[in-house]
Amino acid sequence: MAVELNEASLLRKAIEGCRLPVRMGDTDEWPLAEIISKREHAARKEFYVHYIDYNKRLDEWVTSDRLNLGKLQPPMKKEPKSLSGAAKGSRPSTPDREIPVPLKKQMSQNRKRKLGMLDKADDDSSQEVAAPPQTGSLRPHGGDKCSDDVVTRIKNVHMIEMGQYRMKPWYFSPYPIELTTEPVIYLCEFCLKYVRSRKSLERHRSKCTLFHPPGNEIYRKESISFFEIDGRKNKAFAQNLCLLAKLFLDHKTLYYDTDPFLFYVMTSQDSRGFHIVGYFSKEKESTEDYNVACILVLPPFQRKGYGKLLIEFSYELSKFEGKAGHPEKPLSDLGLLSYRSYWTQTLLEILIGLKREEGSQAMVTINELCEMTSIRKEDVVSTLQHLNVIHYYKGQYVLHVSDELVEGHAKSTRKKKTRIDPKCLHWTPKDWTKRGKW
Incomplete structure (x- = not known):
């Protein structure tokens, strides 16, 4: 009983940002990993972890039996942001400018008009990309790295099927949230339209004229x-x-x-x-x-x-x-x-x-x-x-x-x-x- 209480206490302390050894996959390796998120799934606790010295494509959800709770490290304290950052050589690449409130409102309206085509959810008849609620302000080009926001660090798509291949994704992609709850997202291999079922894909292919x-x-x-x-x-x-x-x-x-x-x-x-x-x-x-x-x-x-x-x-x-x-x-x-x-x-x-x-x-x-x-x-x-x-x-x-x-x-x-x-x-x-x- 005491052992169970101790384990329950350690599990409560295992929060986002903590680091501890985690058994990787089906191997006997226990590399150091950081807890990114936690959830209750099928009446048990699961933790999304990033293996510190490995590529993010290996990040995964693990159960508590794969955690070495005895070596749990508390989250590292982040240094508070200060205005003296420029003196330390860490100035932003673009100077910060104060934007007048009316101009902010106008910019917001312009952005909404620009992305207005993205507000509808995907269905069998639509060819447009839907912007799911969790995407934030993600941008598919540019040299900047992905945001470290917790949502974008977690793989949200389980599997995709395109043509004769099924592929397991490596990273987050802002597909509509109603599709990311499905076990498989189906893609037309010629126009890349995404649907939630094979039957929907068959209906789409009967109408899609593209073969390249x-x-x-x-x-x-x-x-x-x-x-x-x-x-x-x-x-x-x-x-x-x-x-x-x-x-x-x-x-x-x-x-x-x-x-x-x-x-x-x-x-x-x-x-x-x-x-x-x-x-x-x-x-x-x-x-x-x-x-x-x-x-x-x-x-x-x-x-x-x-x-x-x-x-x-x-x-x-x-x-x-x-x-x-x-x-x-x-x-x-x-x-x-x-x-x-x-x-x-x-x-x-x-x-x-x-x-x-x-x-x-x-x-x-x-x-x-x-x-x-x-x-x-x-x-x-x-x-x-x-x-x-x-x-x-x-x-x-x-x-x-x-x-x-x-x-x-x-x-x-x-x-x-x-x-x-x-x-x-x-x-x-x-x-x-x-x-x-x-």
């Missing part, structure tokens, strides 16, 4: 195609795509104004249509020369080389535009690995090719590498440093590719089967500075 993403097909080779979708002309599809992507992207925030973005959707074709494999988005006008805002390969297609294919395609577009591009930061852990791998392979291809043609005295500059690849100078230099290719010799920097790098590159080249063929790309860059083209 809307927009222009600008590339096709064998079974791989790319479609360019304008976020203004195909708003419903773009918004649905962003909601889907947010389930698997943590470092991007979500908002519904897709007008300033282009979406490049990669598909795999079969007898039933063009099935979405992944996509990347980019701003129509980017002052920083970003060629990617968000990039994603859906989980069923990961580890098959599609990530590099998307990256290669984004740089191929940059070559057509005649400028060096780079992805918007921060990159996810998987995104950084894919980009580093692509930069490494692309630069080694050029350096090894020059070495074979001109011997060990081949001459090439960093600027020439940038022009040939459309990779930004900073990314070229960081990749060469990562490979330990840059050396200082007799007063100047030289590039030396070791035999080990040549052998490693040869092995990776044999594994990679699919490449982007520039001859199959039929696309003309637009000058988006002219607003009439929006």
Whole structure:
């Protein structure tokens, strides 16, 4: 009895912000975790935990028997905000300005008008995105990290079904709250409309005329195609795509104004249509020369080389535009690995090719590498440093590719089967500075 009372007392102390060891999944590992939220479910207490040294995609609801309550740590005290933050070097990126009350009211009215299309809940006949009550002011692009608000830190969708695949989400996405209570959300694999039952999906498919993403097909080779979708002309599809992507992207925030973005959707074709494999988005006008805002390969297609294919395609577009591009930061852990791998392979291809043609005295500059690849100078230099290719010799920097790098590159080249063929790309860059083209 005393043991039970002691456990009940410890469970009451296990509140949001506490840290303690938690048994991870079906393993015998007990990593340190933080309690994000707690609830009563099926007459028992459950705790939503984040494993401190692990990616948020592993966050989960656990029962009390998986908690090591004997090592419970109280919540860490947060430092109070003070006006002297600027003196410590922690000033905001944009100065705070006092907004007059009438202007605040006008801004609120304008925002409501802008998002008015989002106020209706989803039903079988609607193609518009509904804004659920718990979304707050989430915004599917931009470099800011997701809000640490408790609601957005908890996965709200149990499972999605799209085509022949069922996928378990990794992160929060603001789907309508009435859908998030369902065990599965069903998505049309061509227009990405979401419904709550398979029967609703069947009714939708009997009316949906799409068998590929809307927009222009600008590339096709064998079974791989790319479609360019304008976020203004195909708003419903773009918004649905962003909601889907947010389930698997943590470092991007979500908002519904897709007008300033282009979406490049990669598909795999079969007898039933063009099935979405992944996509990347980019701003129509980017002052920083970003060629990617968000990039994603859906989980069923990961580890098959599609990530590099998307990256290669984004740089191929940059070559057509005649400028060096780079992805918007921060990159996810998987995104950084894919980009580093692509930069490494692309630069080694050029350096090894020059070495074979001109011997060990081949001459090439960093600027020439940038022009040939459309990779930004900073990314070229960081990749060469990562490979330990840059050396200082007799007063100047030289590039030396070791035999080990040549052998490693040869092995990776044999594994990679699919490449982007520039001859199959039929696309003309637009000058988006002219607003009439929006």
